[in-house]
Amino acid sequence: MAHNHSHSSQNHGKAFGIGIALNTMYVAVELYYGFVANSSALLADAGHNASDVFSLILAWAAIIIATKKPSKRYTYGLRKTTILASMINGLIIIAAAGLIAWDAIQKFQNPVEISGNLVMIVAAIGLVVNTGTAFLFWKGQKGDLNIRGAFLHMAADAGVTLGVLLGGLAIKYTGLTWIDPALSLIIVLVILYSSWGLLRDSVKIAIDAVPKNINIDEVEEFLSDLKGVEDVHDLHIWAMSTTETALSTHLVVPKGYDDQFLYDIRDQLCDKFKITHTTIQIEKEFGDKEYQPYQELDTN
Template identity: 55%
Template sequence: MTESHDHAGHDHSHAHGGHSHAPASFGKAFAIGIALNVGFVVIEAVYGVLGNSVALLADAGHNLSDVLGLVVAWVATVLAKRAPTARYTYGMKGSSILASLFNAVFLLVAVGAIGWEAIQRFGEPAPVAGKTVMVVAAVGILVNGITAWLFASGAKGDINIRGAFLHMAADAAVSAGVVLAGLVILYTGWTWLDPVTSLGIVAVIVWSTWGLLRDSLTMSLAAVPPGIDPTAVRAHLEGLPGVTAVHDLHIWPMSTTETALTAHLVIPAGHPGDSFLMEAAHGMKDDFGIGHVTLQVETDEATACSLVPDHVV
C-alpha cells in the first residue's frame, strides 16, 4: 500500500510492500519435544542418583532448562502471531527476540552451576555406575536427536527456532560423550572422567549458546539483524533511478523472522510514482529479506538533511 501527503513543503511518500508472512508453526514440534524431554529428565535424575553420576545429574539439569527454554520459545511463537493493537502497533512480534535472549542467558547461568558441581567432584571423587550412565545417555541421544530434527527446518531463518535446535543438537552430542565416558569408566575405573565429562558438557553448551546470545542481544537493541549488510542496502537504494542521496536509513528486527526498514530518498526530479515505491519495496524483500519497508521521498537534499541532522545515517 502507498500513501502520500505534504509536510513542510516536501512530498513524503511511504511504501509498504512485501510483508513477511507469519513464521511457520512449530506447535507440534514443541509439544513433542517438551513431552520427550520431560520424560527423559525424570529418567536421568532417577538413574543419576541411583548410579551416583554427576554427569547424568548435570545433563538432567541441563535438559530441564531446555524444557523451560522450549516452553518459552513456544509461547513466543504464539504471541508473535497476535494481531497489532492500538498500543502494540507491531503486535507481540518482539516476544520471539526476548525468548531467544532469555534462553541464552538462562543456559549460561545453568552451566555455571554444572561446572561448579563438577569441579567439586574432583576433590571428592565417588564411584560411578558406568553401565547405567551409558544406557541412560544412549536414550538421551535418541530423545535429543529426534527433538533437534523436529526443529531443523526452521533453524536457518528464525533464531528463536535455531535456539531450540542448537540446544537439542548439542544435547545429543553431549549424550554421546557421556556414553563414551561411561564405557571408559566401566573398563578402567577412572571416576575422575565423570566430572571431566561434566566440564565437557559445560564447554559444549557455552560454545553453542554464545552465537544465540550475541544475535538475540543485538536484536533486542534494534541492531541490524545478522545476515543483512546495511552498506549493501544503502548502495541498492542509492542505485535506484533518480535517487541522488539516501539518509535517515534505519533497519531493525520486528521479530526473529521479520525485518523493517525506513529511509529518506532524495529525488530532485520529483515524486517518481507509486509503482517506483512498490518496486523498491519488493527489491528490499527479494534481495535482503526486509519485508516491511517505508520510503520517504524528498526533492531538496540540502533542505531535507537539515530537517533531520541528528538522524542521518
C-alpha cells in the first residue's frame, strides 16, 4: 500500500525549519553566555538543546526521505539512513555529556563566581524558544508519531530550561555556587537517559528487531483468527525506517482465497498495528506435506 508523506512534509516543513533555526541560535547564545557566566548549567542545557536540534533534523529528514522512490540498487529506498543518523546522534550526545560532566566536577573542586542574573535571563529566553517550538508541533503531534516525538523533545527542553532559570534564581539569593554544577549533573543525567534510549532503540531497529510498539504475539493471534487460515508461520516484523514497519509471513489457507482477502489483511494490519508494508505468501498445505504456494503477493 502506497503512503503519501508529502502532505506531512509540506505541512510541517515550516515548523521544523523555524524550530531548528530558533534552537540553533539559542544554543549559540547559551554556549557564549555559559562561558561568560561560568555556568555549567547553561553549558549543559546548551548540550541538551543541541541534541534536540539534531532530533528535529532527524525527524524532518525522516519525513523527507520517506518520499524518495526506491531504485534498482536501493529497492527499499533510503529509509534506513534515518536509523544510522539516530545511532550517530546518540553516540555524539553521550560523548558531549561526558565533557559537560567533567566541567561540572571541576567546578565542584574549584568553585567560581556565577552570575545568577545572567543565568536567569538566558534561561528565560530559552524557555520562550522551547515552549514556542513545542507549540509549532502541537496540532500535528496528535496524528503523527514522528511529529509527536519532536513535540515531546521540545516540551522536555522547556522543563529543563525552567529548572536552569530557577537555579539561577537560587544562586542570586543564596550565593551558593554549587547549585550550578549540581544542576549541570542533573541535566547530564537527563541527556544520558534520553540518548541511551535513542541509541538502544536505533541499534535494535538496525538489526531488524520487532519495533517496541508492536506485540508480535498479538499480530500472530490476529492472523491465526482470520477466517480460512489454519496456520501462520515464518512471521517477520521489522522497521523499514524510524517511521515505517514491514511484515512478511506465510498463511496456510486450504480452501483458497481471493485478492480482496489479502487487501483486507493489509488494511487491518495497518489500522490495528500501524504496519504499513506487508508481504504475504498463501499456501495450501503445511506440516510434513510439500508446500503448494498459491502465490506470493506484496499487498502494498
